[in-house]
Amino acid sequence: MYPEGYRGFESHSLRMQYVDFGKTGVKVSRLGMGCMRLPTLQKGRETIYDEEKGIALIHRAMDLGINYFDTAPYYCESQSELILGKALKDGRREKVYISTKNPIETDNGDDYEKRLEASLKKLDTSYIDFYHFWGISLQDFLNKVKTKDGPFDRAKKLKAQGLIKHISLSFHDGSAGENEGNNLIEVLNNSEGVLESLLCQYNIMDRGKEAGIALARDMGLGTAIMGPVGGGRLGTPTKAIMDLLPGKFTSSAELALRFVLANKNVDIALSGMSTIEQLEENARIACNTALLSDDELRSIETMQKENERLAGLYCTGCDYCMPCPQGINIPAVFIMMNYHRVYGITEFARSSYADIGRFPWTQFENAAACNGCGACETKCPQKIPVIKQLKETHKILS
Secondary structure (H helix, E strand, C coil): CCCCCCCCCCCEECCEEEEEEECCEEEECCCCCCCCCCCCCECCCEEEEHHHHHHHHHHHHHHHCCCCCCCCCCCCHHHHHHHHHHHHCCHHHHHHEEEEECCCCCCHHHHHHHHHHHHHHHHHHCEEEEEEEECHHHHHHHHCCCCCCHHHHHHHHHHHHCCCEEEEEECCCCCCHHHHHHHHHHHHHHHCCCCCEEEEECHHHHHHHHHHHHHHHHCCCCEEEEEECCCCCHHHCCCHHHHCCCCCCCCCCHHHHHHHHHCCCCEEEEEEEECCCHHHHHHHHHHHCCCCHHHHHHHHHHHHHHHHHHHHHHCCCCCCCCCCCCCHHHHHHHHHHHHHHHCCHHHHHHHHHHCCCCCHHHHCCCHHHHCCCCHHHHHHHCCCCCHHHHHHHHHCCC
């Protein structure tokens, strides 16, 4: 499915690359457009989303060969689906695939269907290509999605009616590191062959779900990655990232995106772009068939092991300290701190810390809730001074 009149990325004599999206029968562009950071404008003291520029950005993405557009009901203050729908008028709808999401606010199938109907209306379309259970943890999947006559059963019925083309999963989990990856595997193993694509976060610093992504591929799911460049925050060059392959890349963002696309189990890297310049730069990277060689990947692996060793001095992510009586997700908070301490991407760390409590998968307390009870330190096999590090984390990241 190529955009009409598509001739490749003329500025660099490169062509967008396309791959089979699992066993869905669909070919997708290796770069997908995430529609959660559409352009804004200032109206007096108010910042609003610029519909005209958003539509132009989506049209330019199509010109560059992108055919997968990811949105959600609450993106861009609930404007994203509306803007995407307007951008796909005049015969454009059939040239692309729309991915959107259902937040699973209850375990009720009727509620699930009402939320689907709301997205269909805002997108002004009769069907969704890839419809995701949104931001699902292992517990959400077992206790909300798969209840009797709940969202899982209703999704199958709505697919049979043609309102959903492919049933998908957007995975987030409150666990950290390896435990999050294990929970993804458990979700996939309990999916009964119904899921057709997976969307999850994965990047050069967050590799805990690699095994789950590989399992999804083995099961025939299409695999889409969010946050390949950390929501754009890895775009700022940092020594820790650039030293992974010194002298090979002009930016951390290029290295990060190529790293994700070099994973043979990844089909699409989604990037949330708000300017034509960002879009064209990411398209240039995705069009390049020379991603990363085996030697380069081995070099990254060696350097990453050293970074992981350094991170492990502050927390190994074993989860023995959990649960915290004050509701702090200690391993997740320390991962954020390591973004600052090991990788030097402090703004990314602070933004992640600020997101605590904002999303279903970050419903825990930040480090300020620590009252020094010491329950964590008695259980830590590394004898880490957890209380001291929590206070330090909040001081630096808050």
